[in-house]
Amino acid sequence: MAVSSAPLVVLLVAGCAAVAAATRYTVGDGEGWTTGVNYNNWANSKFFRQGDELEFRYQRNAHTVTEVSQTNFDSCNGNTPITNDAGGTTIIRLSYPGTHYFICTTPSHCNNGMKLAVNVIGDPSYSAASPPAAASAAAAVAAGALIKLALF
Ligand SMILES: [Cu+2]
Numbered sequence: 599m600a601v602s603s604a605p606l607v608v609l610l611v612a613g614c615a616a617v618a619a620a621t622r623y624t625v626g627d628g629e630g631w632t633t634g635v636n637y638n639n640w641a642n643s644k645f646f647r648q649g650d651e652l653e654f655r656y657q658r659n660a661h662t663v664t665e666v667s668q669t670n671f672d673s674c675n676g677n678t679p680i681t682n683d684a685g686g687t688t689i690i691r692l693s694y695p696g697t698h699y700f701i702c703t704t705p706s707h708c709n710n711g712m713k714l715a716v717n718v719i720g721d722p723s724y725s726a727a728s729p730p731a732a733a734s735a736a737a738a739v740a741a742g743a744l745i746k747l748a749l750f
Pocket of ligand 1: 632661662702703704707712721732
């Protein structure tokens with residue numbers, strides 16, 4: 599029994615690793631990326647790891663997702679963005695550790711609190727070549743199928 603169950607253990611570990619590889623967080627949860635949401639509270643309830651993703655959902659062109667430096671975050675200055683998008687759905691991969699800063703550049707929105715800072719913890723197992731969250735989920739499903747097969 600011990601011999602036959604060894605491959606199953608390997609599959610279970612592999613399956614868990616795939617699930618833990620990346621998490622995609624919807625910024626603001628059901629409220630999305632908009633005015634009137636306290637994004638400090640939202641971020642403080644989460645633990646972001648290198649490789650995780652942020653999904654910003656908002657009305658196209660009504661807001662922006664603008665990644666900026668800490669200085670520009672503090673002053674709500676979007677003139678020299680690191681990245682910028684207003685497409686309505688913006689997915690940002692947190693590919694390096696440290697604090698990432700996002701603001702909305704629609705006039706007055708950032709100053710009224712539409713800004714998000716997330717602290718990202720480094721993950722030594724992270725690889726830029728690793729598959730995105732959707733592929734990881736597929737891998738987890740595949741691993742689960744293998745586990746079911748192994749149980750037979
Ligand atoms: Cu806005």
